[in-house]
Structures are given as structure tokens and as C-alpha cells.
Amino acid sequence: MKDVIDVMALQNNRREKRLPDYRSAPGHSLATNFIFECGIKLGLQPATIATAAIFYHKFFREADKNDYDCYVVCTACLCVAGKSRDEPVRPRDAVNVAHNSINRGAGPLELGEEYWSWRGAVAQAELLVLRLLGFSLDTPSPHKYLLHYLRSIQEWFPQDQWRSAPVARTAMAFLQDFHHSPAILDYRAPHLAVACLTLALHVLGVSVPLASTLEDDSAWYSS
Amino acid sequence: MSSSSTSPPSLNSIGDVNALFQTAKKYEELNVIGTGAYGTVYKARDLHNGGQIVAMKKVKVALTEDGIPLSTLREIALLRQLEAYRHPNIVRLLDVCHGGQSLERDQQLVLFLVFEHVEQDLESYLKRAPGPLSENRIRSMSYDILSGVDFLHSHRIVHRDLKPHNLLVTSSGRVKLADFGLAKTYDTEMKLTSVVVTLWYRPPEVLLGVSYNTAVDVWSSGCVLAQLHTRAPLLAGSCDSEQLHCIFRLIGRPAKHEWPQNVSIVVDSFPDYPPQDLADILPRVHPQALDLIKGMLVFDPAKRLTALDCLEHPYFTDHAPH
Numbered sequence: 001m002k003d004v005i006d007v008m009a010l011q012n013n014r015r016e017k018r019l020p021d022y023r024s025a026p027g028h029s030l031a032t033n034f035i036f037e038c039g040i041k042l043g044l045q046p047a048t049i050a051t052a053a054i055f056y057h058k059f060f061r062e063a064d065k066n067d068y069d070c071y072v073v074c075t076a077c078l079c080v081a082g083k084s085r086d087e088p089v090r091p092r093d094a095v096n097v098a099h100n101s102i103n104r105g106a107g108p109l110e111l112g113e114e115y116w117s118w119r120g121a122v123a124q125a126e127l128l129v130l131r132l133l134g135f136s137l138d139t140p141s142p143h144k145y146l147l148h149y150l151r152s153i154q155e156w157f158p159q160d161q162w163r164s165a166p167v168a169r170t171a172m173a174f175l176q177d178f179h180h181s182p183a184i185l186d187y188r189a190p191h192l193a194v195a196c197l198t199l200a201l202h203v204l205g206v207s208v209p210l211a212s213t214l215e216d217d218s219a220w221y222s223s
Numbered sequence: 224m225s226s227s228s229t230s231p232p233s234l235n236s237i238g239d240v241n242a243l244f245q246t247a248k249k250y251e252e253l254n255v256i257g258t259g260a261y262g263t264v265y266k267a268r269d270l271h272n273g274g275q276i277v278a279m280k281k282v283k284v285a286l287t288e289d290g291i292p293l294s295t296l297r298e299i300a301l302l303r304q305l306e307a308y309r310h311p312n313i314v315r316l317l318d319v320c321h322g323g324q325s326l327e328r329d330q331q332l333v334l335f336l337v338f339e340h341v342e343q344d345l346e347s348y349l350k351r352a353p354g355p356l357s358e359n360r361i362r363s364m365s366y367d368i369l370s371g372v373d374f375l376h377s378h379r380i381v382h383r384d385l386k387p388h389n390l391l392v393t394s395s396g397r398v399k400l401a402d403f404g405l406a407k408t409y410d411t412e413m414k415l416t417s418v419v420v421t422l423w424y425r426p427p428e429v430l431l432g433v434s435y436n437t438a439v440d441v442w443s444s445g446c447v448l449a450q451l452h453t454r455a456p457l458l459a460g461s462c463d464s465e466q467l468h469c470i471f472r473l474i475g476r477p478a479k480h481e482w483p484q485n486v487s488i489v490v491d492s493f494p495d496y497p498p499q500d501l502a503d504i505l506p507r508v509h510p511q512a513l514d515l516i517k518g519m520l521v522f523d524p525a526k527r528l529t530a531l532d533c534l535e536h537p538y539f540t541d542h543a544p545h
């Protein structure tokens with residue numbers, strides 16, 4: 001278990017040193033990474049960022065990936081997600097963060113032609129995203145389910161055991177990570193939450209206290 | 224990795240979204256059904272669904288610095304969310320689209336709300352009725368209206384503008400509520416000033432300009448329920464103050480202590496009308512219906528029945544099936 005955590009920490013470090021280069025990435029390969037990076041830089045809630053990723057996947061389930069600029073649409077998805085979850089992003093901030101993530105170290109954009117052309121493109125893309133989604137912005141929230149499940153399962157653990165294994169953090173990380181895949185659209189929110197929780201328990205090698213008293217191993221948190 | 228900024232990502236593809244809106248044209252407009260204060264309703268054909276006839280409401284939205292206003296986006300998203308319940312007394316919202324940012328006026332967006340098309344509204348239904356409606360028909364229509372109102376209220380939506388004009392009547396005689404949930408969108412938007420807004424269903428608190436809540440819809444429903452019996456509007460005032468006179472002639476001028484604070488009009492500016500007996504105005508009305516309507520047309524919004532109270536009134540519960 002210890003090993004796993006160390007590996008994760010290591011990966012985190014490495015990620016910080018080697019930020020992705022969006023410009024040289026082929027096509028849409030880093031689209032969701034971009035959404036997560038910009039979302040975090042904009043200070044958005046994890047569930048809002050996840051919503052933006054879902055909008056992105058929904059958009060490109062309908063639209064052709066070659067027809068639209070990946071990062072402009074990603075930025076627009078963050079704007080729409082922000083509005084739909086009452087966490088609005090200022091367009092200026094969105095454009096600056098997007099631009100800086102693509103052009104690492106470039107500094108803030110001057111209010112010049114490049115800025116306005118970016119901003120206009122994001123504004124248009126926002127309308128386009130709304131159009132393709134038909135304004136259906138209500139996304140199921142696996143995060144909420146996961147929190148509920150975590151809270152109920154936590155009560156079964158002795159406090160020190162719960163603290164020694166990062167179940168909550170790991171399960172949340174799995175959930176966030178799954179948003180990189182368009183397959184996220186194919187599952188129901190409670191199922192996603194249970195799957196992430198189960199996976200976290202397996203990976204951390206934690207077994208739920210008292211679970212062995214159940215007649216079979218079909219406990220709700222195991223899939 | 225160079226730190227110099229490159230040209231923005233290929234924007235031409237995005238810039239030309241209008242092309243997409245053209246190819247994505249899904250509806251063919253047929254004719255205008257009606258024009259409301261905030262938009263026009265067209266009859267249209269859904270080209271992607273075997274030419275099914277739909278009702279398409281066109282609403283203009285002002286775009287702000289931040290694009291589409293947050294309140295508009297959330298209102299429309301909520302309407303889409305409500306749709307999942309498929310409530311029998313709420314008109315189906317089939318699709319929402321927009322025509323893209325117009326090129327001439329780029330601060331404006333034309334939204335299209337696509338609804339199921341319903342034969343007629345209650346206004347024309349009542350006009351066309353050959354004679355008084357049967358007691359059962361009145362009861363079932365009353366119940367339909369109140370169920371729809373209760374559904375909206377349970378989702379924290381106030382209709383604000385209930386009237387026979389936006390109550391739709393299906394071919395089988397069911398009533399469905401239309402035209403709600405866009406109050407904030409409308410507030411920020413382009414009102415067609417030429418359209419006269421009817422005051423007949425407005426409760427006193429709205430006419431007096433004090434704050435209001437879900438109780439407004441109960442008042443308006445009360446006026447409509449009375450109209451189902453007589454097929455004529457109950458309180459047909461011609462202007463704000465005239466409307467208040469009509470109301471007080473019916474329910475009596477409220478007592479001084481009931482008069483809301485911070486209102487420019489003083490209670491003494493109205494004659495001391497005594498309350499009238501609603502039974503005189505609604506001849507042959509079922510006594511329980513009379514009692515229900517009286518409970519809806521109460522001056523103080525806090526003392527008015529709620530939509531749920533109405534649904535549980537003996538007028539309905541004593542008469543299954545519902």
C-alpha cells in the first residue's frame with residue numbers, strides 16, 4: 001500500500017515538472033488535460049470542472065473533431081459549466097488562462113487583436129456548445145454520490161485506520177480521472193461513484209470492517 | 224518549448240458557425256400562432272421527425288459582455304430539467320436552439336423554444352364552447368390547472384402570468400400550462416411595448432407593486448376557475464387602478480391593517496366597498512367550487528390557499544377519480 005502512495009506522489013511531482021505541451025500534442029489527445037489544468041487555475045470546483053469535461057465529450061459525440069478548434073471549445077465548455085453551476089468565470093480570465101496554458105510562460109495577453117480574436121472565438125463556441133447540448137446542462141453528479149458513500153462507509157472504520165489510508169482522496173482521483181474518457185457518458189452517476197470507491201479500496205488493499213459478517217460478498221460497495 | 228506566443232488556434236472554423244446553424248436547420252416555420260409581449264409563437268414542422276407539427280417560440284435575448292446571461296442560461300436549463308418529469312399538465316418542451324449571434328446586431332441572440340403543438344388555448348376553447356361547460360369538465364380542468372401550478376411551485380417556479388391565453392387545451396380536453404420559467408430572461412429583454420398585457424388575472428400585490436411569491440399564481444388560477452363557470456372574465460379592469468377597483472368591488476376593500484406597507488396608493492383612495500357574494504356572480508356553481516374559489520381570491524397572499532391546499536380541497540377529493 002505504501003508503495004502505491006509513493007508512486008502516486010512521484011507521478012505528481014513529475015507532472016508538475018513536465019507540464020503538457022498542448023501545441024505539439026496531436027489533435028484532441030490532451031483536450032481533457034487542458035480542461036482540468038485550466039479549471040484548476042481558474043479556481044473552479046472539481047464537480048464544475050468535471051461538468052466541463054462532460055460537456056466536451058457530449059459536444060464531440062455530435063460534432064466532428066476536425067471541424068472545431070479543440071482548445072477553444074474546451075475553454076467554452078469551462079465557461080458554460082461555470083454558468084450552469086453558478087460559478088461564473090470571467091471571459092477575460094478564461095481566455096488568459098487558456099492562452100497561458102498553451103503558450104507556457106507567455107504572460108498575460110495584451111488587449112490587442114489576438115486577445116479579441118480569442119475572446120470572440122470563445123464567445124461563439126459557447127453558443128455553439130449550448131446549441132449542440134440543446135441547453136440540457138443538467139449533468140448527473142457522481143461526486144455527490146461518492147461523498148455520500150464515503151461518509152457512510154467511513155463510519156464503519158476505526159478512526160486511525162480511516163486516516164491511514166487515503167480512501168476518499170484516491171476514490172475522488174479515480175472519479176476525476178475517469179472524466180478524461182468519453183465512456184463517462186455511458187454510466188449512471190451512482191454506478192460511477194461505487195466503482196471508484198471499490199477500486200480505491202482494492203488498490204489500497206483496505207477491507208471494510210464488519211464486511212465479513214455479510215452472508216455473501218455482494219455488499220453494495222463491491223461491484 | 225518556446226515561450227513566445229503563437230498565433231491563436233485556427234479560429235476560422237469557429238468564426239463560421241453560422242454555416243453550422245444553416246445546415247442544422249431542423250424546423251420549417253409555417254405560420255404565426257400568436258404574438259405575446261416577449262416573443263412570437265410559430266407553428267412549425269419538425270423536419271427531422273417526420274414533419275411533426277410543433278409550436279416554436281422565438282425569444283430575443285440580449286448578450287452581455289460575458290456572453291449569454293447566467294440567469295437566462297439557468298432558466299432554460301431548469302426548463303429542460305423539468306421536462307424529465309413529463310408532467311401531464313405542463314406543455315412538453317421538445318428542444319431549445321438558437322439562431323447564432325446575428326451578424327447585424329451582435330449583441331442579440333434569437334432563441335427558439337420548441338414545444339409540442341397543442342390544438343388551442345383556453346381562451347378560444349371558452350369562446351367556441353356552444354354552452355356552459357359541464358360540471359365534470361369544469362372540475363377536471365380546474366384540477367389540471369392546479370396540478371400544473373403545484374408542480375411548478377414544488378420546483379420553485381412562479382408562473383406570474385397565468386391566464387386563459389397561456390393555458391392550452393388538448394383535443395381530449397386536458398389543460399397544460401405554457402409560457403413560464405423565463406421571468407428573468409424576459410426582465411432583461413426586449414419587451415414588445417405595442418402588446419397590451421392583460422391585467423385581469425393579476426393579484427392585488429402585483430398591482431400594488433409589493434413583493435410577491437407563489438400565491439400570485441393561486442390568485443390568477445382563482446380568476447380562471449371562476450371563468451370556467453361563466454365563460455367570461457371575472458375581473459375585467461381596463462388599467463391598474465381600475466383593476467384594483469374591480470377586485471375590491473368583489474372581495475370588499477381590505478381593512479387598514481391588511482394594507483401592505485410602502486405602497487404609494489393609500490387604502491382610503493378606494494371607496495369602502497362591501498364584499499359581494501361570489502355566488503351571485505357564479506350562478507349554479509357547485510357549493511364546494513365556490514368555497515375553493517373564495518379561498519383563492521383572498522387579499523392577503525399569506526392567507527390565500529396554496530396550490531396544494533387547493534388540490535386537497537373537498538371539491539376534488541369528494542369526487543373521485545383523479
Ligand SMILES: Nc1ncnc2c1ncn2[C@@H]1O[C@H](COP(=O)(O)OP(=O)(O)OP(=O)(O)O)[C@@H](O)[C@H]1O
Binds near residue numbers: 262280344390391
Ligand atoms: N405549445 C403551443 N401550442 C399551440 N399554441 C401555443 C403554444 N404555446 C403558445 N401558444 C399560443 O401562442 C400564442 C402566443 O403565446 P405566448 O406564450 O407567446 O404569448 P402570451 O402568453 O400571449 O404572451 P406573454 O408572452 O405576454 O405571456 C397564444 O395564443 C398561445 O395560446
